[in-house]
Amino acid sequence: MLNIALPKGRLGEKVYAMFEAAGYECPSIKETNRKLIFENEEKQVRYFWVKPSDVAIYVERGAADLGVAGKDILLEYEPNVYELLDLQLGKCRMAVAAPADFHDDGERTLRVATKFTNIAANYYASIGREIDIIKLNGSIELAPILGLSNVIVDIVETGATLKENNLTVMETILPISARLIANKSSFQFHSETMEEILQSLRKQVDQR
Ligand code: PRP
Secondary structure (H helix, E strand, C coil), X not given: CEEEEEECCHHHXXXXXHHHHCCCCCHHHHCCCCCCEEEECCXXXXXXXXXXXXXXXXHHCCCCCEEEEEHHHHHHHCCCCEEEEECCCCCEEEEEEEECCCCXXXXXXXXXXXXXHHHHHHHHHHCCCCEEEEECCCCCCHHHHCXXXXXXXXXXXCCHHHHHCXXXXXXXXXXXXXXXXXXXXXXXXXXXXXXXXXXXXXXXXXXX
């Protein structure tokens, strides 16, 4: 049985549709209930809905053979998994944002609020800027408004959240999209099935 961790939500539904098109359908997954796990005995496949930021943990530890995780999560936590394919879904970017009137004089330590401490630390290390990282778990946009930080490092998709909180993008750190990931030993063990799925998904991405 191949175990596949899908990120709960709209992205996960799109990803499931791709697996379905690859021949790994599991019709019961479309029933609207609060069940988290679905299997198709005949196809030897089992899907489960996971909080998007937890997918890489399931895959790294082998509870899932395959999964789909954002590049942000892969860069932040650096899980020991194979990254097989850019699905080109869930596109957004990691950016530095601040109030429009903020100017970094480069002299004082920059206070950076973020959920993505590793990405922020690596980015500022790469440009040689000294920072003080303030780890938050949500509503990051509040931090510069209340003077908790000078800037934030966060995900920007449409830009609406920044706009509504009077913040602007100062730098784009990197583009983000959803990636197909595999557990390393499962990839050896199920290599034929995984290659077949990978080929089909790659074709679907290319034909989009
Ligand atoms: C992310 C991010 C921003 C928002 C950006 O949060 O932290 O708040 O999306 O999207 P926008 O540019 O389209 O406005 P998310 O909705 O993922 O929830 P979270 O606060 O739980 O991270």
